[in-house]
Amino acid sequence: MNISSLLQGIASFAWVGLFGVVVAIFIRASRNQPVKGLTTIVIVLGVSALLLTSIGAGLVFIEPDELGVVVTVLGTGGIRPDPLDSGLHWIVPFAERVERFPRVNQTYTMSSVVDESEDGGDDSIQVRTKDGQQVFIDASVIYAVDPLKVVDLYSTWRFNYEDQFVRTQARGIIRDVASQYGVEEIVSSKRAEMAQLITEELERNFALNNLIMRDFVLRNIRFSDEYAAAVEQKQIAEQQAEQARFVVESKKQEAEQARQIAQGQADAAVIAASGAAEARLIEAQAEAEANRLLAASLTSELIQYQYILNLAPGVQTIFVPSGNQFILPLPNTTTP
Secondary structure (H helix, E strand, O other), rough: OOOOHHHHHHHHHHHHHHHHHHHHHHHHHHHEEEEHHHHHHHHHHHHHHHHHHHHHEEEEEEEOOOOEEEEEEOOOOOOOOOOOOOOEEEEEEEEOEEEEEOOOOOEEOOOOOOOOOOOOOOEEEEEOOOOOOEEEEEEEEEEEEOOOHHHHHHHHHOOOOHHHHHHHHHHHHHHHOOOOOOOOHHOOEEEEEEHHHHHHHHHHHHHOOOEEEEEEEEEEEEEEHHHHHHHHHHHHHHHHHHHHHHHHHHHHHHHHHHHHHHHHHHHHHHHHHHHHHHHHHHHHHHHHHHHHHHHHHHHHHHHHHHHHHHOOOOOOOOOOOOOOOOOOOOOOOOOO
16 A cells, blocks of 8 residues: 555545534534534544545555556646656646556457457457468567657547557558468468568557557467368378378389399309309419429339339239330320
């Protein structure tokens, strides 16, 4: 409770007491009883009540979240040029009064959700896009009274600025800006751009009407039932096409994998055959070199010796021709 309310409360008790004393005086006078002492009390209570009422009416306390506009019958214009800031102030009792405005941010919501909209019903904004589609936009406007221009706001709008200005301007600007975009742009690529344009236009218009635009919130965008059904069918078709592309790609990958496996097996067979041929060539070269070395190491005596060793074990008598220095004629080792 502030001091002005306290003084007005005390003044109310003083007026009640004054009324009670006056009634008592009339009762005592009707009974021919003395009223001299009560008369003094009436004077004291009357002066006190009048003084307290005047002071209480003249003292005004503005809360920290409020701004005050003084309406006066004194002077010209009917309004003090300067608003009252937070704190205790003095006005001329019974000649001036204070109209209070909120200093804090205010939110006006237009939504299809009943519990969210300010008017308690479907208050979403119906917009026709540039490609002829109908959309419904839910939005909120966050704003505040300009402390430096609250007197002008009272002169222009009184307390009807929310319904007569904020609502009408917001809905009109949202429709104008949204109608410049196609429905696909609004819901995807150009949504942020559209919200920014709406914010800038609201800021300009609010500043011209003594309000401060704090923020614009694009809450939701809904389609008509027909377009929503068409979008759903399109999404289903796109999903099916994507699934088909996935199947084709999977088959391609399987075919490529089989091709790579076959290629690997063919390459392995080629490598194996090449290795076998290389091994056979090396083996033949080794045999040839061994034969060459063996041929180089043969002598007549060694050949005769090996020849004798390989005779049949049952041979007991050998006839040697006359004039032959060897037991048997040696085989011809020269190549033609």
